[in-house]
Structures are given as structure tokens and as C-alpha cells.
Amino acid sequence: MICLNEAQTCALISHQLAYQAVKEAFIAASSDEATIFPVVNASGPQSDSMFSIKSASTATLVGWKTGTYWPGNHDRGIPCHGTTIFLLSPETGELVATVAASKVNAYRTAAADAVAVDYLARPDASVLTVFGTGHQAEYEVLAIATVRKLSRVIIVGRDEARRDQFITRLIVQGIPVVAGSAQYGCEQADIIVTATAAKAPLFQSHWVKPGTHISAMGADKNGKQELPVEIYPRAKLFCDYHSQSVVIGEYQHTSNTEIREIGAVITGRSPGRVSPEDITVFDSSGIAIQDLFVAKKLLNAQKGVVSP
Secondary structure, X not given: OXXXXXXXXXXXXXXXXXXXXXXXXXXXXXXXXXXXXXXXEEEOOOOOOEEEEEEEEOOOOEEEEEEEEOOXXXXXXXXXXXXXXXXXXXXXXXXXXXXXXXXXXXXXXXXHHHHHHHHHOOOOOOEEEEEOOOHHHHHHHHHHOOOOOOOEEEEEOOOHXXXXXXXXXXXXXXXXXXXXXXXXXXXXXXXXXXOOOOEOOOOOHHHOOOOOEEEEOOOOOOOOEOOOHHHHHHEEEEEOOHHHHHHHOXXXXXXXXXXXXXXXXXXXXXXXXXXXXXXXXXXXXOOHHHHHHHHHHHHHHHHOOOOO
């Protein structure tokens, strides 16, 4: 059995590797190639602690991802989030690899956003507004910067100290960034990304101008919500995996049935953006097939195998 530890996977992961893996995973998810099973969400013994299991299979990849959130770890000086990917042999069911993927998970989640922006945002989109100042938000900005030339990034955050620290980190990395209110951020944005744990809308629908792309990254369980429901009649809706998105993703809050999977857009089986005036919304609920494809590419990279 192969075991990749966190140090190894941190050294191997990149935005480019994650983008390619997630793009291939989306294509598989929207075809007959993959089976994706319902998510299991459970609580740990600590207050607000939780873990989840997301599993999937294809003819060549079988396995699951376990994600954990233990908020008390903050006081211990260790990460609150953890991720491990397990791969089984499709022939025998034996465990063939474990991949420590806590940092990898941040790249993988951001890659989903980058793929959506690449295929749904206007080609000239350059102003990005990000709601959220947590661990994931920085990866979202950097991933999008690989697919669009950003002229300005606007950060919207409730905690001014955390927001300013986040802005400083982005400036050091050469990102043109400023702070802004929710209304200002929406009115200026060509791309809006929400990366929060919100349970209520973060902005008002009428603040969003025609032609904007929105990636909703935070909703992955019942009760989470980042977007106003009023945006849905105005927009074209897309997701990573339909049956999961409408149960635990952002689209649990709409009865709109015209929701297309991004994999079908990538392959040309479904239309994406049709007009420069379209508002497009992508919901990323996070699907296991992404983790399996990322793990496979990490294993190949560790062996020195060049992926096709």
C-alpha cells in the first residue's frame, strides 16, 4: 500500500495539477463513467465538530474522502480542518493508497471555482469580489488568477482585522486588492466568489450587474446558504453534480429545475454562457470524484508519471 503524508502532498500539489484533475472529474461526473454516492455528514464529540464521508467509483478509481472540522484545534495551535483520501483496488477492493490531503483539499476546492470561471465567466472578466476571509478564500483568489487576468480584487469580510491580514497576504503575492462593502463589491464585480459558512444571503440580488459570474463555494450541508433566492430567476444555473447540489448545496434553496452540470458544459453537451449579459451561477457542493482524480494525479506525480 502507498501512503502519501501531508508533507509529500503539499510538495506535489499545484493549481495546474488541481485544475486538470477537477476538470476531468467534472467530465466523468456528468457522464455514465462515474457513480457518486450520497454524502454522510456526522458530528464529533466536541461542540460544533463534524466529519463527512464522500465516496465515488469509476472503472479505474474507487474510494472516498474523509473531511473533518474540529474547531477546538484552534486553541491547540493545529489546523481545524483535515482531509484524507482512501483509494481501493477496483479489482479486489483492497486498500491501495492513503493520501493525506488537508492542503490539497484547498487546492481542489479552488480548482472547481477556477474551472467554472474559465468556462462561464466572460473572457474579459477582470474584477473579482470575494466574500470571506478564511483559510479557503486565499486559494480561491490564486486559482482564479491562473485563468483570468485580474485588474482588481475586492475583499468583503465582517472581521476587519482578518480582512486586512488577508489583504496583506494577497498584496505580498502581487494581487491588486482592496477592501469593500458587500454592495460595492457586487456592483463592481465581473466575478463574485462566496467562500463562507453562511446560513443566510450575503448580498442582495439587485446589486449584481448583468454579465456577472457567481461561484458559490460554501454550501455543503443542509441549512447553509450564501446567495439570495431572488438571483435565480435572473441567472443561468450550473453545478458540480445535480442530485447533490439540490440536497446539500446552494440549490437546496431553489425549485428551479434548469440546473446544468459543468461537466456537460465542458464537453459541449450543454450550453454555458450564451450572452455577455448573462448572469451565471455555479454551485460547488464538493464531490468525491474530484478527490479521487486529484489523488490519482498526486500518486502519478510522486512516481514521476506524466499524466495525459
